[in-house]
Amino acid sequence: MAVSNAPNQSPAASYGLSIGTEPMEAKLANALPSGEGWQYEPKWDGFRCIAFRNGSSVDLRAKSGKPLGRYFPEMMALLADLPAPDFVIDGELVIEVAGKLSFDALQMRLHPAESRIRKLSRETPGRLIAFDMLVDTDGTQILDKDLAYRRERLEALFDRIHADPKQFTISPATRDLREAETWLSGSGGDTDGVVCKLIDGAYRSGERAMIKVKRLRTADCVVGGFRYERDSRLVGSLLLGLYTDDGQLDHVGFTSAIADTEKPDLTARLEALRGGPGFSGKAPGGPSRWTTDRSSDWEPLRPELVVEVKFDQITGRRFRHGTKLLRWRPDKKPSQCDFRQIGL
Template structure:
């Protein structure tokens, strides 16, 4: 029996200082589970958000339990228009930017300056996509089957009439879920499957998820070595402007035996121009010793890699080497292969879909057609959002232990995330999780710098 949630207590004045539950998670599987008894939803690519309301107090909790409300005041305002005095909702934060959803714009919202947050909340307002209702008013719904929780969410959303609070679509037909993936051109992150009688099980991988398999053919423009002189990572490039090879990411998940063969393979192609457009970064004001050095290669090697998402024209995370493509001409490796995030117009259309309960008691969906619209790139978006303060290493707190920083519990900055990615790449380690705090990121940076002999 699930205990009564603390959010149902009638204290509507005290600030919300602790997340009431840990989000339920999904287990990665190869194929969608088949009927009967399964429901399917899009897997959105944003920030997971638990939304808690007690009277006038509203907070948005991240997947890791960090408060996000102050970074998204417009979402807090939107939730305040819901009539229910007490709520606990599960959803995803997203930011529309021009013709698509922008993860970079979403990350830019995690900024310590209140004035910048206020400006961005007006210039790039966020939306929240809701997909579960854990409780409302005096009713704790976590033990209720998903079909009942979804019906409650449907009723709650029907009274809103807002474009910034969106109901995630749902179907009981696996073919419909597969069409979402096909129609989105790969822009959705995948599909989530839930059993219609599933209670909300905090922290458990009780759902199932099938992720998109996105691939791209890239020119290997160079490589980096680890501290022992072995191949640490291959640097990947695409031709975005004719004749210019831009760095778009890396791949580094190699076994020790594979690294030996890689060293032989890349050695034969050394001496080329490397990246002639956007190249690996150089020094910054918080990392002046970073040279951006890499071994440049001729534009001859083509590798097919598996990636997850694209942000500002780059792979957001490390990629997996799928195979070499000797049959592919390097000049054919262009940026138009990359999949953008799904568009707001599609998002709103999906949000208009409504769940009903059919005669058998199973959830069903009356769905309009999911249109596939042409996507555009946002090559200049990152520069437009750039704030020089994000480039400062948070060593302004060097006199203190990182755990005692004034802003140590804030999410890590974009600069920290970028630097950590580079260090992990060079050290041959797994990429850092997205939800590190500034303090955790700095501790990880120091450990990696020590490992690489840079202290």
């Protein structure tokens, strides 16, 4: 099996194909588009990737174009063994743990030690969920064909290969708006919303030619600490916490959606609460995907302030992304801010 793993090498070029590795992307909207002409699909909680197969050559590329193959050896082997000589597929890599998709398990794969990756590939094997086809099994490029045709060819591939659905499967799709609304209202676990595609639309690599709609939820959180702005003595972000069943305050994320005009007064208010225990359970660590550009230093506070925030996704009992501050909740007791309000 030949594998293309050079970070700057285009697998499309190495296979003699005139397409890029950039997937078609989506722009965010507040509601699902209605009317005929739309196909709706679940927005899966995983790593977006393009899967290439050209004879004995196999490659997996992230949305950034970087190679993913070394981190998912079980998927590389699966693709190489499929009874189809050529194809390029757009999809999502996911890992299931205890019956639910785990983004943390995916991130654990991005490890420098090959022995660790091999071990994880056996213990928590990945699955590729396919939702579009860019090159057919005879090597014909079909990006300029409409979605209905590309979906037909993708379904024909799966009818041919009889893949194990636990390893390689095709994403559900519907043209029924009511069914899509049901998917949207039930998202927040394995799925992150709904993606909407024009049925007669071509595949536009690198363009935001789709629409994504996320189910946004709210939570009341305790402000357990804060961070100053870089090179400033004004507040930059609030550190958010929720209480566990045993009364420990766990750090769950942050919000930096604070207006500049509010920062001086808010900083003074927060500094007056310094000296408290901060987070008695899981505390903020160093820079991570939640605190990329911020100092690892933070100021613990007495747990007296409550804010309502809007969020879209939870992974490992933490908000996946930064949240939006909606309002302060002086009417809410900090002890009422627990994981049960978000179903955990």
